[in-house]
Amino acid sequence: VCHAPMEYEYVHYNHIGAYRCTSCGHARPDPDYAATELDLQNGKLILDGQFTVALAFRSIYNVYNILAAYAACRECGVEGAAIADTLSSYILKNGRMQTFTLGQHHGILLTSKHENSIAYDTNLRYIASANEDCTVLIIVDAVSRKYFTSETSWLWDIDFDQLNVPHVKRVILSGMYRNDLAERFRFTGVQNWEVIPGIPDAAAAIRDSGSEALYVVTCFSDRDKLLNLPDVKKEG
Known part of the structure; x- marks a missing residue:
């Protein structure tokens, strides 16, 4: 077993990227199918240098899912252009991403998995890049x-410092474990955070002030505790 460190040419998230062992030469193999160009801001993905897919959900996770579906279809003999056209016209029904309005705020709920820092980090990166x-x-x-x-020790594995960007004007921590969140945030560079204990109270505070975009980060178990509030209007 080789115990030498890995070097990375690039990293998408966590350990996913172009790796190479500094000792034994073990490295990421050349893929049979690849995402060769990606513009998340404009929702454009190019597969194998020639097939363009319009992204309904602009996340690196979605890119990996699309690439897996594309590879499976190509292995079954489907032409690349047909795959790209189908993927581009697909109407996303994604339970992990819900859109809604709250007062004058257009909201996006990004479902993360508690005890999974990678899921959180990916959604925080999405907010930071918005x-x-x-x-x-x-x-x-x-x-x-x-x-x-x-x-709640898993909270310390999450890179909340990604929210330390100028366009994130306000961060609200809520729910039963808001004090655990608050303790974690005391060790970040984020300054503009506050605690509002009850989820309905947090929603009301947001509803009654401003019209900026709203991002909600929570888990599958907690998402409906916000989405089912009377003032929250879910979009199709």
Whole structure:
């Protein structure tokens, strides 16, 4: 077993990227199918240098999902152009991303997985790259769907410093475990955060002020605690 460190030419997230062992030569193999160009801001993906896909959900996760579907179809003999056309016209029904309005705010709920820092980091990166004035609401009201536990050490694995950007004007921490969140935020460079304990109270505070974009980061267990509030109008 080789214990030498890995070098990376680039990293998409966590350990996913172009890796190479500094000792034994183990490296990322050349793929049979590849995403060769990507513009998340404009929602454009090019596969194998020639097939353009319009992205309905502008996330690196979605790019990996599309590439997996594309590779499977190509292996089954489907032409690349037909795959790209189909993917571009697909109407996304993504339970992990919900759009809504709250007062004058257009909101996007980005579902993360508690106890999974990669899921959180990817959604925080999405917010940081959006480049529009916004409020961010982070809800931790239930810790785990798998275990009966109140263990929150996984919060320390999340790179909340990604929210330390000028266009994130306000960060609100809410839910049963808001104090655990607050303790974590005390060790970040983010300055404009506050605690509003109840989820309805946090929603009301946002509703009654401003019209900037709103991003909500929470888990599958907690998302409907916001989306089902009377003042929240879910979009199709």
